[in-house]
Amino acid sequence: MLVAVVLGFIFALLVPFFSRFTKRAISLVYPLIPLFLFLYFLGFLEKIKSEGQILFHYNWVPSLGIDLSFRLDGLSLLFALMITGIGTLVFAYTANYLKGHQYLDRFYGYLSMFMASMLGVVLSDNLMSMFIFWELTSISSYFLIGFNNDDPASRKSALTALSITGFGGLVMLSGIILLQVVGGSYSFTELLNSSEIIKNSNSYGWIIALMFVGAFTKSAQFPFHFWLPGAMKAPTPVSTYLHSATMVKAGIYLLARFTPLLGDTIWWNSTLVTVGAITMVYAAIHSVFRVDLKGILAYSTISALGILVFLIGIGTEKSLLAAGIFILAHALYKAALFLITGIIDHETGSRDVSKLAGLQKVMMPVAIAGFLAALSSAGLPFLLGFISKEVMYEATLQLGNWALILTALAVLTKILLLVAGFWAGIKPFTGNLPSEFNKAHMPSPLLWVPPLLLGFLSLGFGMFPFFIQESLIQPVFSSISGSDTTIELKLWHGFNLVLLLSVLTLVSGGLLYFFLKPSKALIEKTFKFEVISPQNIIENGSNLFGSFARFWTRFFQNGYLRNYVITILAFLTLLMAYRLFGEVNIYIDWEQISTVSYYEAIVVLMMIISIIFAISTNSRTTAIVALGVVGFANCLFFIFYSAPDLAMTQFSIDTLTVLLFMLVLVKLPKNKSFSSKGMKFRDAFLSLTFGVLIAILTLEVFEEPSSSEVSKYFADNAYLLAKGRNVVNVILVDYRGFDTMIETVVLVIAAAGVFSLMKLDLNPSKKDL
Template sequence: MTGDGAALTFLAMALPFVAALLAPLVVRRLGANAAWLIALAPLAVFAHLLGFLPEIARGEVVTGGYAWVPSLNLSFSWFLDGLSLTFALLITGIGTLIVLYAGGYMKGHPQQGRFFSFILMFMGAMLGVVMSDSFLMLFVFWELTSITSFLLIGFDHQREASRRAALQALVVTGGGGLALLAGLIFIWNITGVTQLSLLVHTGDLLRASPFYVTALFLVLGGAFTKSAQFPFHFWLPNAMEAPTPVSAYLHSATMVKAGVYLLMRLNPVMGETPAWEILLPFFGGITLLVGALLAIRQTDLKLMLAYTTVASLGLLVLLTGFGSTYAVEAAVLYLVAHSLFKGALFMVAGIVDHEAGTRDVTRLGGLRAAMPVTFAAALLAAISMAGLPPFFGFLAKEEIYAALAGSGPRAVLFALAAILGNALMFAIAFAVALKPFLGPKVETPKHAHEGPLLLWFGPLLLALAGLAAAVFSGPWHRAVSSPMASAVAGTAKAVTIDLVPHPGLPLALSGATVALGILVYLGLSRARLAMERLLDILGPGPDRGFDAFIRGLVRLSFQVTRVIQNGRLDVYVTFTFALLALALLVPPVLFDELPKLPAWPADARFHELAFFAIAVIGLFAVLRVNDRLTAIVSLGIQGFAVAIIYLLFGAPDLSFTQFMVETLSVVILALVMTRLRLSPADPRTLLERVVDGTIAVACGLGFSMLLLKSTEIPFDAVLTDFFNTYSKVIAHGANVVNVIIVDFRGTDTLGEIAVVMITGLAILALIRIRVAPKGGK
């Protein structure tokens, strides 16, 4: 990518964040019309990305970026191929419609500006996830989606349910993000690359590694939590506590598909292994069935759609890992179809709630006359979700059955799961699209009427896009489906399916799905009652399990804190020095790095030995005295003896510093001790003295061993020569030690001075304590 192109792409990635900063100001200035101006930001990004479509359709890739830490191979870089470009277009295209929709849905809300800011930040984070080339950049944006979704889900923070849902989503997806980070580090160490554009060429190396399974489990931890795979599916329906524009955006085309994007991105390098082709279809199939069955139980329009989103994500994961010829193509087609029809249906649910005052399907009916445009959008989107022609969902469903059709038990098992799951989603699609609008008019909390243009424009356009993509499937496949399928498969793929049915087993399976779906729709009330009974038998699910986990974690934290942070300084000091002793002694023993015992110097002179003896005598004095004040004074004996030894061995500056430190320490400690009420004798028991003495000896021995080991290493005079050469030239100082402290280590010295100053202020505060006399006030 040329310099101008790279700069424009960088600006396109940054534009949502810039718009997020300006959104509150725009809302304050323009009020109800702010959405039209704010929507220009994602629309501009969409238009810029659309310009890459011809290049990507030819099978090329677009990379660019800027080096950040070249020595660590870290960069801010992006990577566009058929997969990432399709996701980016969905994010920005649907994002533009969501901003407009939010302008109508949140009209008059006092925090509308804050909402726009959050949704645009999320859009920028999600765009960063799918366009990132660098592992580090991918992880940063991945976690940023968790943080921004936390803000969006908990937008109505005064409600406890919103706060709980936001916290739950953050804990689950944030924890998965940490697993992903570990997985990326494993992949980095195995392959030696930190860019996704280079990783696609290292599949054989990664799959052959003994750490492949570990890396796979960690990556799946990140992907499964983000895309709500069983048993982590519970957070997604709870996230419906967010305003409907958030639900329509996060849970149709963006956040919940981030995990699917990651699996599709890594399919060429981690796929085609038994672990991949067992784990993904297994968990995907369970998620498909669990989501579809739980959707049947619901009566809230948003929850019905949310659980079918869980089911759809399971189907996408199943297809990504299935490994058959058409599975990747089916996953690609269904991902796009789902984004279009599910985004439209979520917005329809929001319109019904906004204009009728309820989302309970049992309290709705006969709205077709009052809301004709909304009904049309709902019906068109539901037809695509049901997999009926002439919509894109039909093409996706036919390709799904072409991928799963087979004679082996594995193919039969997953084909049956797909039939049941798709049939249940068929029933839910028409329950959402028909039951609120057909039948006799039901009295609703609000007088129902058609919403404004900002509300129905988005869902109608998305529903019509699902129709256009199917009618013009040839150009669509060449521009979108085939490049995306090729990127996921790692080899060139040409998607050719169209609206003309192909007789055979896939068409028969599709017919069976429609027939079963009609039966479930007609008996929806009985199916809902049966599911309620079944769930009562099964008992609490993962959602309650999450609450129990959090409560247990809080209790465990409380107990650990009560043991470790018990408010006693002597315990803290004991644990600190005990761990220090272990850190100093254990590694040399484990790795056989014990130092050699030093030889006693044969030419040691009497006065040198005398000062060593004085230091030892001072040590015994500290141990034997009966009061702490005398112990402090005796402690200075060792310091003065060491200072004289420094002087004898040619280090007068160090000796002077040691004298000053010891003098000040003794004086300050003596002053503090006179201000505190301390018992004259050591109150410790014999056991406590033994424990403390053992720890003290271990720390001293550890430091001695460390210093002895350090002196065994050959002296490297590089820094010495540097300072001797440049102290005068650069810092204009003849005293090398002073120059090092003041100039070369100036910032470090400033920090040390700050520490000493803060310590001095604390000591001054202790000295100034006034102890009230007994009986006084």
Template sequence: MLTAILTGFLFSIFLVFAGKFFKGKLSILSSLIPLGLFIYFFQFIIPVSNGEVIMRSYEWIPSFGVDLGFKLDGLSLLFTLLITGIGFLVFFYTSSYLKGHEYLDRFYGYLASFMGAMLGLVLSDNMITLFVFWELTSISSFFLIGFNNRSAASRKSAMTALGITGIGGLLLLAGALLLNNITGTYSISEMLSMSEAIRGNEYYIAVVLLIFGAAFTKSAQFPFHFWLPGAMKAPTPVSTYLHSATMVKAGVYLLMRFTPVLGGENFWNTSLMIIGGITMLYSAIHTIFRTDLKGILAYSTISALGILVFLTGLGTREAFLAAAVFIIVHALYKATLFLVTGIIDHQTHTRNVTKLAGLNKVMLPVGIAGILAAISSAGIPPTIGFVGKELTYEASLHSETLVILLMIAIVLTKIFLLYAGFVAGIKPFTGKLPEEHTNVKMPDFVLWTPPLLLALLGLVFGVAPFIIDSPIIKPVVEAMGADASEVHLALWHGFNMVFILSLITIGVGIALYFVVKPSEKLETAVARFESISPESILEKFNRIFVSISNFWTDFFQNGYLRNYISIIILFLVVLIGYIMFGNTRFVIDYHSLSRITVYEITATLILIAGIFYTVFTQSRLAAVVAMGVVGLAICLIFIFYSAPDLAMTQFSIDTLTVILFVLVLYKLPKYLKLSDYKTRLRDGILSSIFGLLIATLALQVIAEPVNKDIGNFYAQNAYLEAHGKNVVNVILVDFRGADTLIEISVLSIAAVGVFGLMKLRLKMADRKRYEDR
């Protein structure tokens, strides 16, 4: 299972060295990667449908309780099949859609990395592992959304998506740490057995809010929804893969996965129903006011995600069943409509639905796919969309509270989604072909085969829902903690209230389609309210934050190193002084201190003389030499106190520093322009106070009784556990290895930054501008 997850990342690395072979006709071979993974996960359908849960665990950081734990049950199996199955079709489609693109290999690398991250996310049974893959999906989607990096709009959309989903990732990490604090484990399976204890814990609300924050930002729930329409600047394969079938459903997956752990409480259920309900209706209404095909599909996607959150919040077996079916329904018809939109844009060079009609005459297979997808999105029999709509209505009718209000909201949402599906899937292909599109040609079969296959699957699953009944749907319902023994999918449920609501939805939706025509006028009308939209409000806060940041930077980060150091020292003086003199236990036992020797006095006087010479000399080189004298005096003090290893380290570093300073300052002017008297007096007083505080603190530490427990522990275990004889090295590398790793990482990042500056090649105009500064 770990190999399957890493396959996408390994393929991305492979493309770094062999990418040029995947820019031409061989690019279609890249689709074999997701196809092979689909076949691998497909073989688990039978054991999972029989109730088996496949667990795999690989040791990672056992000291922190973090391992690479993976779990394949009904819920994760459904998502892995969608990720790899639709991934295969997207990879296949891309080989023609981006044919000849100079960065096609790079695009495949991003797609493969995203696929691996999504597989790791839905299979993770450890919350830290889940967080890692969660963030990897955000990073890889950033590169995919901003793939057209020469476009300012694409770059902005990528940054917005990364910012919103990145905040959600931090909330997920905080939730994981808080859950670990409650349960003592990061394992989601183990948390399942502690669900009652978690729900009764005082931090339950905090945990739920953190999980909600992660899920709502990832799955574009109101008011965090606005990043998804902006992400439509990405190429169509990205919109198909990320924004209809996989990434945006990661938040829904998180809610479904934690429903058995955190669900069942009023706060959980009510919050999801409210947020999901607002999102689904608000976004569905927005589809009427859009003319760009991708914009229509984006808002209908947000609405569909709201439906899934709403159903998860209902918390009943019927709701879980409806959610499981609707995940498949939405993935099939929405991926089809996105791929069809990509073909339309590719062949006609426009996505404006007001300028599209009659394309059936020139691309019939594409039109068939679009019409079938539109029918499924409308919930018209005999498609699987009809089954999903009936189950959604049934779950809402069986709700224990606010039945009428919930039914009105879900019916209205379905009506608007029917309208959106018809506008995106039917309108471009019916009517009279515009004169400017008479020269449009039939697309390559590589382009129209994937959407037609997905549309036909929606029809097949509708006619024969038993194909996905027991093998896929039942295990999903069981994974969400409900009894699925009596779950049976059927196209016809009889003439009842649910069927009547379906007829009303279809009738009103079709009437709306013929009455309300997409127009620039409608789009302009809704644009007047843009100033009070969540996106505009957030941008206003962002501008305020930038203004405050600029003021803060100009005031504190003003380019003078001495000011930076002065501020830091002043802060430390206030903090240390408050702690030291505000503590009534602050006492120095001078009798416990050793006597001062003549050697120490001599070394100290040399040190003081070097400091004064450094401060008052007007020569840079003389100041550097005087600082070297200060360093050597400190070396002597180390030797007096039996620390030759520290003395040698100090001597080596100090000598190297002096040499480097001399090399750097060799060509600079001989004399410094010294600061004015007041500035030097201020700095002298501040540094003297700081030095006295540190000296007093050191005296207090020396007078404290020595506790050698920690030192004895390291001395006793350095060789036995870490197999090292140098205790200091063992502490740095083994006992405090995480700290050392972080320090090395910081140094590596700094080194990369320095290397980048060294390799920077500025244009002559830019170089002159920087030189003038």
């Protein structure tokens, strides 16, 4: 299993080496990778049907509870089959769609990395490893969405998608960590046994809120939905793969996976129903205001994702069954519609649905695929979309007092999605072929076979649902619901209210399709609401934050070293003042402090006089010499208290520092301005305050009980272990040798920087005069 998950990463790394020999072979070999994985996962159908789940465990970081554990059950198997199955078709489709592209090999590398990341997300049993794969999907999708990197719009769309999904992933990480703290494990299988403990904990609300942000951002739920239409700037294979069957459904997978663990509470169900309902209606309305085929499909995808969140939120067995069926149905017909859109754009150079018509005359197999996909989207009988729609209506009608409202919202959404599906899958092929598209012709089989195959799968599974009932949908339902209830998929449920609603959906949607014509005038009516759109609000907030960040940076990172030092000292002063006077009762036993001798007083007086000289003089040389005297006076204190080795070390450092400063001063320009009286007063006040607080802190330390175990250890072992009698030197050179080495490296780097500044000629023009 581990090899299956990382295989995509391996081949992504090998792409640069393969492309050196032949780029043509890459397009022939690479589709075999997802095909091999599809057949591999297909072999688990019977085993999952009989056993329910299979666990794989590989140690990774056991000390932190992080393992490469994989859980294969009905839900993860369904997603694995979609990722690899649709991936196979997309890889093959890409071979012709991007034929001759300069960076075709790079594109396949990105696709492979994304496929592996998605497999890691849906198969991981360890939540921390799942998060790592989750973030890898965001990173790899960033490369795919921004593949046309010479287009500013593509770069912006990629950055927007990465920002939204990356932000959601980091928030979700907090939820995962909190879940581990409460549940005691990162393993989803182990956490299932702690479900009631987690739900009854005080952290439950925070856990689900953090998880919701991660799921909603990835699956483009309102108000985070706007990144997905922007991501349509990517090539069609990307739109097909990421935005119909894989990436955008990662959030749906997360919610479905956590339903048995965190679901069945009012906060979980109410939030998902509310967000899902708003998203599905809002996006469905937007889909019929678009004229660009990708725009229509983008908003209809958001609406479909809203339906899935809505169904998971309802939380009944019928709704969870409807969600399981709709995940598959939507992946089949939406992937087909995206591929068809790519063919139309490839052959006509246009995606404007108000201009496209009559293409069935030149590409009949593509038209058949479009009809099947659109009819499945509409929920026509004998197609898989019909079964999912019927079960969804059954689920909403069982909700008691809320049945009328929620069923009405579901019907309205399906009517609008019928129109959007017909515009994308039927309208471009019916009517008379415009003269501007006379040059359109039948594309390569690599382009039209994949959508046609997806269309026939929608038809086959819809006509004969028993093919997937026990082998696929039953395990999916059991994984999501945690129930052992046996399901039954059938086309005919008798004459009932559900059938009436289905007929109402088809008739109303059909009439709306015939009377509502796509036009740019429709989309222009939405422009007046752009000011209050989530995208505009979030982008304005982002710009405001950017302005604040620029102000903050200019204010603190202004290029003046003295300001940096003042900021640091001021912060430390406030921190220590709060710590000493806000929370701690200061007590100093003055009786334990020895009396000050006359020679100590003389040294202190020398230091005070030197400091006064340093801060009052206008000469840099005088200031440096005065500070050197302070350092030398400090050496005398080490001698007074029987530390001659420290005194010699300090003496050497101060001497070297003074010399270095003097050498640097020779190359510096003459000081033309000095600090004002106000600045001197500020610096003096800050320095005195900081010094007094340090003195108080030092005196307070004397009152704390001390332990000499560490000192005794070094004194006893300095000579035995390091062969040195100077304990301080032994500590610096042996016991903390790496620390000393790194400090030395830092000093060397600083010296190199100073030397380069000394050599810098700020006014080279003077040499020419």
